[in-house]
Amino acid sequence: MNPAALTLLASAMACLPSWAVDPFTVRDIRVEGLQRIEPGTVFASLPFRVGDQYTDDKGASGIRALFALGLFKDVRLETQGDVLVVVVEERPSVAAVEFIGLKEFDKDVLSKALKEVGLAEGRPYDKALADKAEQELKRQYISRSLYAAEVVTTATPIDRNRVNLTFTITEGGPAKIAKIELVGNKTFSTDTLRDQFNLDTGGWMSWYTKSNRYSRTKLNGDLEALRSYYLSRGFLEFRIESTQVAMSPDKQEMAITINVTEGERFVVSGVKLEGNYLDKEDEFKSLVKIVSGQPYNAETVAETTKAFTDYFGKFGFAFARVDAKPIIDRQNNRVQFVLQAEPSRRAYVRRILVAGNNRTRDEVIRREFRQLESAWYDGDKINLSRDRVNRLGYFTDVNVDTQEISGAPDQVDLLFSVTEKPTGSISLGAGFSSTEKIALTFGIQQENAFGSGNYLALQVNTSKYNRNYVVSTTDPYFTQNGISRSFDLFHRTTRPYLGDLNSYSLVNSGLGLRFGVPITETDRVFVGANLEQTQIVAGTNLPTEYANYALKFGSKSTAIPLTLGWAHDARDSALVPTKGSLQSFTADVSVAGDVRYARTNYKYQQYIPLSKKYTFAFNTDLGWGQGLNGQDYPLFKNFYVGGLGSVRGFEQSTLGPKSSTTGIYLGGPKKVVFNAEFITPFPGAGNDKTLRMFAFTDVGKAFGQDEKVSFGELRASAGIGLSWISPMGPLRFSYGVPIRQQTGDRIQKLQFQIGTSF
Known part of the structure; x- marks a missing residue:
C-alpha cells in the first residue's frame, strides 16, 4: 500500500466514533x-440486571449469550443515558416442512431424522440449518444405497417472519454391486469365498433380499466372515490387506475389490498350560477345545480361552486373564499354543443393581437372578441370570457389567442394564388358508401387565370350521420358587372339514387351572384340571357314531380331566430354529363327570445344523386315547391326521377312520406321525433365515379304537415347501405328492397356511 493510501486510511479511522x-x-x-x-x-x-453496573465486557458477554440461543439473526446493544436497549432481529421460524418425490421413505421417517438435526416445524431457521438438513437427507438415502439421490431445498417466506421449507428429492436408482473380486486367494476359489458373503451381485430374488445393494456395515460383516473362514481352516497369518469400493460415474454401479494374503496353513502341534490353575489342571485340560494334529482353528482357541475364564469365574475369580500365545514353527508350518493363566484375585458380589426398567418392577427381574449378593462371584450363575432375564421376553437387550469398587479389591458390583420393549398388543385381522378360507381374528395380549410379569390375553378366532373364544391369564411366579399358575376360560365350536355350514357341530366350553413347576432351566412340569362340557349339536351329515354316542351319554356331557405334562425346550429360536430340540408330553385323565377317558400326546422335534446354511429336522408326534371304567373313548377327543402340520399332500384331517354312513372323517384315538425336512435358504435370498425352502417326507395316520397300529397302513408323501416369517406371521406353503396311498384317499397337493408350524 502506498504512503498516500496509508494517510487517507489513518484520517478515516480518526473520524470514526x-x-x-x-x-x-x-x-x-x-x-x-x-x-x-x-x-x-x-x-x-x-x-x-437492573441496578448492576454495565461494562463493555458484560455487553460483549450478553451478545454472545443471545447469539448462542440460536434464536436471533442479529443482536446489538444501545445505550440511552442509563437505559440499556437490546435490539434483536429474530430468525424466521419453520412453518411447514414438505417433501416432493418421496418413494423410498415414508414422510414421517425423514421428518424424524430432520428433527434430530434441529429442523422441525416451529423451530428457528437459517441457511446453515437447511444445508445440514440436506446432508442428513442424503445420508438417509446413502444408507439405502441410493447414492445418486439429489436434494434441493426451497425456502418460501410467508407472513409473521416464517418460512415454508420444501425438499424436492430426485431419488434415482439404488447403487447395485456389479462386481466382487478377491485378489490373493489361492487355496479357495473366489466363488467359494463369495458364498460366505451376504452381499452379492444380485439374483432373481434381489428385489426381496436387497443383497446387491452396497452397505458398509454389511461389507464389514462379510469381511469378518471371510476372516473367520480362513482362521478356522488353519491360516493363522491370514490378513485382509485392503478393500477398494469403486463407484461408476452415474452412481448406479459399484465394484468391490478385496486384497488378501492367505499365508501358510498351520497345524497345531500341541497345547501347554502355564500359570496358576488353582491346582485344577486336569479340570482345565478337559475344557481344551484345541486339537493337536488338526489345522489351526481360531474358533476353538476362542472357545478354550472363554471356557477357562468362565471356569475361573465359577470359583469367584472375576478378573482372571487367559492368554493363548502361539509359538510358530514356520519351517514345518506348525504352531504350539501356550495357555497362560492368571486368576488374579477372588471377588465377592457386593450389590446387584438394575437399570433401564422404567415399567417392569425390580422384583420381576431380581427373581430371575441365580447370582446372589454377598456371595462369591460365579460366572455361570451370572450368565444364567442374564439368560433368564432375557427369556422373559420383556426386553430387547440385557447386559451385565462388572464394576470394580474403589478401596475394595475383593468386591465387585454387578449392573444389569435392560432395554424395555412394548409387551402389549391389540390385533385385528384376517387369515386365509387353503382349508379354512377366511378367518377373522381379534386379540388383546399383555405379557407384562402393569409391569408385574403376569400374562393376560383375550383371543377370538372366527374360522369356518374352528371358532375359538379364549381368555387366559398366567402368573409366572405364583410362588417364590417359580411355580406358575394359569387360568383358562374357553368356548370352541368345531365343524367337520368336509361338511357344509348346516353340518353338525361340537361345542366345547369350560375352564381350567394349571400349574407349571420348573425342574431345570429348560424343563418344566405342568399339572392342572379342567371342567369341560361338550355338546353335540345336530345337523346335516351327523354320523351314526355321534348319534349313538348322544343316545348313550346324552347330547351334552361333562368331564373333569386332570392334566399332567412335561416340556423341554432347548432350541436356539422359537420362530427359526436351526439347532436344538423340543419335547413335550401331556396326559389328560377324566376322573369325574359323564365321560371317563385317558388321553396322551408326545411330541419330539430335533434340529441338526449341517452347515451355516443347511439344517436337517425331524418330528415325531404320537397320540393315544382310551376309555375308562368300561366306557367308550369319547369321539370328540379323537386325533386327526392329514394336511399341514401332519401329513402334507392329503386333505386336512382325512387320514383316519370315517363314518360308515356319512363319510365324515371321525379321527381316531391313536395317532402316529413322522416328518423329516431338509431346510435351505431360498435361492437368491442369501443367508436370510426368514425365507427358507425345504424338502420334506411325511408319514402318518390316525387309527380307530379297534384298529391295531400298523406301519403298513401309514400313508406317506414327499414334496417341497416354502416357509416365510411374514408380517402376518409364519407362513408355510407346501406342494406334496403321495408316495403311499390307498383307494379313496383325498389328495390335496397344494397347501398353505399362516401361523402353522413344522
Missing part, C-alpha cells in the same frame, strides 16, 4: 424487535 462506553449503573433494560420470543428468554440470558 469510539464504541467504548463508560461504566454506568443500569436503571432500565428494554428489548426491541421481538415478535414470537418471550422477553423473559432475553432477560434470562443477559449477564446483568
